Amino acid sequence: MKQTGSLIFLIMVSLAVKAQQDSVFTKKLLKSTQIDLLFSYYQQDGNHSAVTGGEGTEKLNVYLNKLLVTYAIDSFNTVMLEGGVDVISSASTDNIDMVVSSASAKDNRLWISAGYQHLLKNKRQILGGKPSFSIESDYLSWGFNGWWNSSNLNKDWRYGISAQLFADDLRWGRLNEDFKRPVTVVYPVELRDSVWFDIYMRYSYNFTFDLQHDINRRMTVGVFPGLTFQQGLLSTPFHRFYFRGANDAVVENLPRQRVKVPLGARLNSFIGARTIMQLYYRYYWDSFGINAHTIRLETPIKLLPQLTFTPFIRYYSQRGTKYFFPYKTADPTEDYFTSDYDLSDFSSVKLGAGIKLLIIRSDFFKQINFRYAYYKRSDGLYFNQLSSYFSMAGGGY
Amino acid sequence: MLIKGYKFIVALLFLGVVGVSCQTVKPYQRAYLNDAAMQMGNNKVTGFERYALMIREGASGAGGKNSGGCGCN
Numbered sequence: 076m077k078q079t080g081s082l083i084f085l086i087m088v089s090l091a092v093k094a095q096q097d098s099v100f101t102k103k104l105l106k107s108t109q110i111d112l113l114f115s116y117y118q119q120d121g122n123h124s125a126v127t128g129g130e131g132t133e134k135l136n137v138y139l140n141k142l143l144v145t146y147a148i149d150s151f152n153t154v155m156l157e158g159g160v161d162v163i164s165s166a167s168t169d170n171i172d173m174v175v176s177s178a179s180a181k182d183n184r185l186w187i188s189a190g191y192q193h194l195l196k197n198k199r200q201i202l203g204g205k206p207s208f209s210i211e212s213d214y215l216s217w218g219f220n221g222w223w224n225s226s227n228l229n230k231d232w233r234y235g236i237s238a239q240l241f242a243d244d245l246r247w248g249r250l251n252e253d254f255k256r257p258v259t260v261v262y263p264v265e266l267r268d269s270v271w272f273d274i275y276m277r278y279s280y281n282f283t284f285d286l287q288h289d290i291n292r293r294m295t296v297g298v299f300p301g302l303t304f305q306q307g308l309l310s311t312p313f314h315r316f317y318f319r320g321a322n323d324a325v326v327e328n329l330p331r332q333r334v335k336v337p338l339g340a341r342l343n344s345f346i347g348a349r350t351i352m353q354l355y356y357r358y359y360w361d362s363f364g365i366n367a368h369t370i371r372l373e374t375p376i377k378l379l380p381q382l383t384f385t386p387f388i389r390y391y392s393q394r395g396t397k398y399f400f401p402y403k404t405a406d407p408t409e410d411y412f413t414s415d416y417d418l419s420d421f422s423s424v425k426l427g428a429g430i431k432l433l434i435i436r437s438d439f440f441k442q443i444n445f446r447y448a449y450y451k452r453s454d455g456l457y458f459n460q461l462s463s464y465f466s467m468a469g470g471g472y
Numbered sequence: 473m474l475i476k477g478y479k480f481i482v483a484l485l486f487l488g489v490v491g492v493s494c495q496t497v498k499p500y501q502r503a504y505l506n507d508a509a510m511q512m513g514n515n516k517v518t519g520f521e522r523y524a525l526m527i528r529e530g531a532s533g534a535g536g537k538n539s540g541g542c543g544c545n
Contacts, residue, residue, distance in 0.1 A: 113516060113517070231497050291494065292502070295505060341512055342490075346503045361531075367531035393529060393531060394488070417528055425521075429517060460520065460524060462521065464517035464518075
């Protein structure tokens with residue numbers, strides 16, 4: 076009995092000493108930097124180029140590069156800077172330039188964005204904003220993305236909203252050494268004696284919502300409704316179109332407004348201890364008359380604690396716009412018309428696999444990913460895409 | 473009609489499975505849920521794949537071919 080009393084006394088003293096030590100702690104700010112690098116090679120071919128009126132090569136090669144630096148100033152504030160350069164080589168866009176003409180057109184896309192994110196003091200709400208800028212020879216875009224995310228106290232319900240705004244200028248000339256300023260909208264080379272459009276701006280307002288819930292300790296679901304409104308020049312000014320019986324092309328023409336309503340749902344679930352099933356479905360409707368269904372299954376398999384192999388398959392089915400007509404099939408009385416097969420009836424399959432390696436014994440490299448995807452569309456277009464992603468820690472204190 | 477009925481049964485089955493599986497998850501039971509592969513956010517390595525699909529398919533949001541980049545090749 077005496078021994079038990081002494082033991083209780085000792086425990087109480089040690090707890091009191093520990094409590095005193097805890098009460099004088101100083102709050103430490105955790106600064107850290109993360110650097111992400113992403114490279115991708117995209118190779119495409121097909122035989123329905125919209126530039127040549129729905130018939131002709133769609134051969135295209137693109138090298139995509141991206142750098143993202145995320146700097147956590149402290150536990151509550153994070154800044155991010157990202158940018159990239161895409162190098163595009165396209166056979167179909169030959170002559171989409173007011174000065175030169177080459178066998179294979181080359182273009183570059185440069186883009187940059189900088190953002191800030193703040194975690195509110197209750198640690199359950201995040202507010203963020205990110206302006207963006209993108210430029211190509213025939214395109215300049217200003218954008219802004221703002222978001223708010225929150226969760227309940229148990230963090231098993233999460234919800235958020237994000238808004239994206241874009242203002243795009245479709246005039247050519249900024250990247251040309253002779254002009255260095257916006258000059259004109261680029262039409263097909265033989266149609267430049269007419270002014271087909273008296274506008275050159277395109278505005279987009281995109282809203283997405285998300286609601287996520289943890290069903291049990293192995294399963295989580297989410298729904299993602301959205302709403303997009305666009306107005307301005309929604310057709311591509313150098314896409315040709317041929318009416319039935321006509322030998323001369325005209326410029327593609329689409330309505331000046333478009334409303335889009337997507338609804339996505341996702342279910343992630345652990346199957347056993349090493350395999351995760353990621354199931355995704357999306358329905359889409361828009362005012363051009365496009366209806367689409369997407370279903371995707373990815374199954375990350377943890378071969379080792381640091382090594383994950385992810386096979387995936389995706390099926391997509393689209394009912395095309397009422398404004399789509401194949402080469403030389405449209406009646407000349409149509410007000411709106413395009414031969415862009417991206418807006419036609421088709422189905423597609425994408426499949427491939429990725430591998431992710433977590434690097435534990437390095438202070439710098441944190442993660443390496445490689446992923447390959449093959450895509451085939453029912454109209455014959457296909458692409459191969461190889462992507463790599465490297466995540467590095469730039470140090471913290 | 474038959475297809476509509478089929479979709480309804482699939483949706484009902486999905487909701488039934490999810491409903492039956494519902495449990496309250498305590499903070500110390502989140503080991504599986506906190507795994508990176510269980511997060512709903514977009515995987516960074518798929519960023520350019522999503523960009524390509526936005527351009528090659530009509531059912532895109534605002535982005536890619538529709539805004540923020542030409543994507544017109």
